[in-house]
Amino acid sequence: MMKETIFLLKTLKEWCDRFDGIHVRYAYDTTSEYHIVEVDPESIRRGNEQYQKAELVLWTEFMERYPDSDLLICEPSKANNMSNCLFDSVLCLASEVWMPFLSDYIGVSSVSYLSKRSSYSKLNEYNNIYDYALAA
Amino acid sequence: MLYICKLLNNKPTMPAFLNKAQNNMIVAETLIDSDILITSAHPAYYAAFLSIKYVLAHFGGMDYDKQEKCKNEKGSHNYLSNLALPLMSKLDTETGNDYFVWYNKLKKLRKTADYKPDDIEDDVLKDNLATAKSFMTNIESNFKTA
Numbered sequence: 026m027m028k029e030t031i032f033l034l035k036t037l038k039e040w041c042d043r044f045d046g047i048h049v050r051y052a053y054d055t056t057s058e059y060h061i062v063e064v065d066p067e068s069i070r071r072g073n074e075q076y077q078k079a080e081l082v083l084w085t086e087f088m089e090r091y092p093d094s095d096l097l098i099c100e101p102s103k104a105n106n107m108s109n110c111l112f113d114s115v116l117c118l119a120s121e122v123w124m125p126f127l128s129d130y131i132g133v134s135s136v137s138y139l140s141k142r143s144s145y146s147k148l149n150e151y152n153n154i155y156d157y158a159l160a161a
Numbered sequence: 162m163l164y165i166c167k168l169l170n171n172k173p174t175m176p177a178f179l180n181k182a183q184n185n186m187i188v189a190e191t192l193i194d195s196d197i198l199i200t201s202a203h204p205a206y207y208a209a210f211l212s213i214k215y216v217l218a219h220f221g222g223m224d225y226d227k228q229e230k231c232k233n234e235k236g237s238h239n240y241l242s243n244l245a246l247p248l249m250s251k252l253d254t255e256t257g258n259d260y261f262v263w264y265n266k267l268k269k270l271r272k273t274a275d276y277k278p279d280d281i282e283d284d285v286l287k288d289n290l291a292t293a294k295s296f297m298t299n300i301e302s303n304f305k306t307a
Contacts, residue, residue: 054269056273056277056279057269057270057272057273057277058272059265059269059272061269071255074254077254077255077258078254080258081250081254081257081258084246084257084258084261085246085250088239088243088246092236092239092240092243093236093239095239095265095268095269096265097262097265097266097269098258098261098262099262099265099266103282103285104266104269104270104281104285104288104289
């Protein structure tokens, strides 16, 4: 598992805890080699001062930890290739496949959180996640 | 082509790298207007990158010679764009966030357009030009030289 991915999953989980109503999706686009985080609604992304501070902290920490990696945090956009989706706060896509791995990194409570929020799973469409998990 | 050459022959009345950045914007706009859409991603990105070099040189205490030396040590684009973030976020939080959002949108699309065979939709490329304009407006309004 990429260290950037672990760091981002942990941060995005914290965002879901802190900002009620936030929707976050995270994908790694192998074409552009970008970590992409889509955030909505806009009332939070650009209307919530605390969220904006948290976003700036993430930009800053990511560039300090991984200066040679690329990150984009933005509104949902069809310009983004999200087919390699690694986390979706609504679908809780990470819940089943990632759980054993996430529990090592972000703690049991986080896994409970993911499990509690999990209402939908469409894993067959995301075979690449299995590949990630197997490789980890 | 003649149209582009005329625009680029305008005498610069501003710092060189800001002028270069603005010329790249003119090229990107001209390519979009000429329906050569995918090629516009390259100058749209370089408009942003060159304007960052201008900001660092004139407001960040890092002249162009220092910037050149740094590029041999680390990935110069990430290194320089990261250095500029504190200058942007010092203005206000949203400006800092928008700076990185817009810069990375431009960079991501440029990488795909320049290096990958993937098609990019026309309206995505037109939106990309709008992003570059927002980026440049932000720089020009917040970082003016005397």
